[in-house]
Amino acid sequence: MATGRTHRPATRSRGIPEATVARLPLYLRALTALSERSVPTVSSEELAAAAGVNSAKLRKDFSYLGSYGTRGVGYDVEYLVYQISRELGLTQDWPVVIVGIGNLGAALANYGGFASRGFRVAALIDADPAMAGRPVAGIPVQHTDELEKIIEDNGVSIGVIATPAGAAQQVCDRLVAAGVTSILNFAPTVLSVPDGVDVRKVDLSIELQILAFHEQRKAGEEAEAAGSDGSGPVAAARQESAEQGPDGDVPAVMPA
Amino acid sequence: MATGRTHRPATRSRGIPEATVARLPLYLRALTALSERSVPTVSSEELAAAAGVNSAKLRKDFSYLGSYGTRGVGYDVEYLVYQISRELGLTQDWPVVIVGIGNLGAALANYGGFASRGFRVAALIDADPAMAGRPVAGIPVQHTDELEKIIEDNGVSIGVIATPAGAAQQVCDRLVAAGVTSILNFAPTVLSVPDGVDVRKVDLSIELQILAFHEQRKAGEEAEAAGSDGSGPVAAARQESAEQGPDGDVPAVMPA
């Protein structure tokens, strides 16, 4: 998983553990695929394999939602799709705004995954006046000045931030002030929000760095197993890469 | 954090807990910002606030790297930047390939966060012959047929998959066969890989669904606290959103 988490710690929402909630979309995806192939029932073992998790974990996850399985048979695919959808709140319509229509914001606007499953892109917002009115993914971009009005008129409670890092906190504050209570943040910054507001973070740079760590470790172990020179390949340079460019800003939108 | 995780469970790599590794990039970012402002030292309390974590946790995290602090003073910013960079393997060059140059792939190619910190986009690969040769972010797109050769010639060990879901596993298999051992997956699928290969997942759709869950819960609690009508606002429809389009495919690349 490539993601950070800025959540109220350990809030077992209505008895459903956070870890379980995070897996429900995974199960739902696998179940939807089965549903399309008209598979009527599925065992915990099969479904777990499809979702890439342990079958006992899956059964325990489902037990938090209630007892929807039949012993000796398995789970009814259609019924489970419905139950999970309902639990996740996907049976209702969620208007979403995307702020910051640079490369990434535009890609998100075009992303099919948003449209499906109850999420609807209600508006695209950018600080660049030149962008205003220009359609992206068939939706005209609106100027930041309209942000509050857009949020209120459309009853938006979920906002996506795809601005450069410098603008993210400002945008976040305005979104929250206007009534947004859930934020998906793609900007490489730590956002601070009042209690009651959820923030989830997607940070490409961080994911790569984590991979690099493990990659380096693999290379080190390998060399150690082979040559076994005390210093290993991790001797490299000493104090030479101190300075580095500013943090990877998202494409370009809004003045900081 | 918006990210899934497909990791070998609880592998404490060289004594450094996985949870700590995931926070190191966060600390590094905060430290880099301090470094640019020429701040010489920082206390665990200050740095923890900047990174949005508990100060005790931060100190324990650093203790896994060694004792780099001075009691009564704090941590030397420059030194810590260097130590963390080295630990994460960012003092060396990591060539990366991006496979699937649709909207998302193109946005990733343009993303500044890749270029900084030792990551270099070595090649862009797409299955569409019409894309071949066309430059994206200044780099010419190459055809999938060249994949193996590109990986080997450039010594690539990290691959980014931004193809539609249907093509992801195939691409993954080819990357792994060619020598890639770390994968960042943006396609909405569970990838299966042999032992020794790390996969990190970034799934926009899943992040939104998790937000929706909490959003729904907030709305439910609110209504319960106010009106307290047994059914609440979560009565809605019953069994009507069973069918749904196929899963949100990433833009478009490669035939499935």
Added chain:
DNA sequence: CCATCTTTGTGCACGCGTTCACAAAGACAT
């Protein structure tokens, strides 16, 4: 109606991660 077989639901134990709280260590002033 009974026996057998499959699969769920869960009690239990274990380990990781987080946090508190404090002793040790060093800076700094006198």
Added chain:
DNA sequence: ATGTCTTTGTGAACGCGTGCACAAAGATGG
């Protein structure tokens, strides 16, 4: 040199998440 004050580094307790292993439940066949 000594005392005070700040801040680190960590011991210990707690809670969450995971996975094993098994009993209960129900289907299925005779």
